[in-house]
Amino acid sequence: MFTPERLVIFAAALALGACAVMAPAPTGPKPGLGKPISEADIAAWDINAAPDGTGLPPGRGTPAQGAKIYVEKCVVCHGEKGTGKPFARLVGGDPVSSGIETPKTIANFWGYPTMIFDFTRRAMPFQAPRTLTDDEVYALTAYILALNKLIGENDEMNAQTLPRVRMPNRDNFIVRFPELTPSLPRIPQ
Numbered sequence: 001m002f003t004p005e006r007l008v009i010f011a012a013a014l015a016l017g018a019c020a021v022m023a024p025a026p027t028g029p030k031p032g033l034g035k036p037i038s039e040a041d042i043a044a045w046d047i048n049a050a051p052d053g054t055g056l057p058p059g060r061g062t063p064a065q066g067a068k069i070y071v072e073k074c075v076v077c078h079g080e081k082g083t084g085k086p087f088a089r090l091v092g093g094d095p096v097s098s099g100i101e102t103p104k105t106i107a108n109f110w111g112y113p114t115m116i117f118d119f120t121r122r123a124m125p126f127q128a129p130r131t132l133t134d135d136e137v138y139a140l141t142a143y144i145l146a147l148n149k150l151i152g153e154n155d156e157m158n159a160q161t162l163p164r165v166r167m168p169n170r171d172n173f174i175v176r177f178p179e180l181t182p183s184l185p186r187i188p189q
Contacts, residue, residue: 047118047121047122048118049114049115049117049118049121050114051111051112051114051115051163052114052163053114053159053160053162053163056114056117056158056159056162056163057134057159058134058158058159059133059134059135059137059138059158059159060135060138060156060157060158061135061136061137061138061139061140061141061142061156061157061158062139062142062154062155062156062157063139063142063143063145063146063147063151063153063154063155064153064154065135065139065142065143066139066140066141066142066143066144066146067143069132069136069139069140069143070082070140070143073124073125073132074124074125074140077125077126078090081147082106082144082147082148084103087126088103088105089103089105090105090106090144090147090148091105091106091107091144091147091148092105092107092108092148093105093107093108093109094108095108095168095169096108096109096169096172097172105148106144106145106148107148107149107150107167107168107169108168108169109169110167110169111167111169111170111172111173112163112167112170113141113145113150113157113162113163113165113167114162114163116141116144116145117137117138117141117157117162120132120137120140120141121134121137124140138157138158138162139157141157141162142155142156142157145157145165150165150166150167150168151165
């Protein structure tokens with residue numbers, strides 16, 4: 001219901017909005033904030049790893065190599081063998097769709113193994129993100145997958161083998177924009 005007071009406020013807001021739309025763009029010197037970003041700077045952050053393996057870098061690692069790196073750089077946050085505490089649990093958990101309240105872990109929630117690589121490479125270790133080499137990230141990914149019994153203890157992860165790992169929750173995701181992600185499987189509507 002429009003009261004006279006609300007009508008006056010609405011009219012004033014409409015007038016201000018019209019002034020903002022009709023105001024000319026500022027001319028003259030720019031405020032000098034920031035600086036143009038170079039192609040090299042962009043390339044350093046253009047590190048997407050798609051589910052089909054597109055964008056994965058060269059490198060490789062095994063669960064045994066990953067176990068050593070994990071103890072050195074990850075155990076303080078993710079606990080002994082990925083059991084969690086103080087931060088996210090990486091191993092185990094009931095299936096998310098079981099109706100049992102369970103933490104989301106690598107095995108029961110993540111849809112693609114390349115997501116583990118991508119996230120680890122970008123954000124880990126928490127106190128020093130983007131400091132791991134690609135070989136270290138492959139090794140950590142292999143270790144986490146082996147802890148979850150998704151690969152064997154002697155399997156090597158690299159740009160060819162990692163996308164072939166089948167995650168248990170893979171088919172429980174619906175692609176929101178299928179036209180933008182042609183390599184992802186389709187779920188019929």
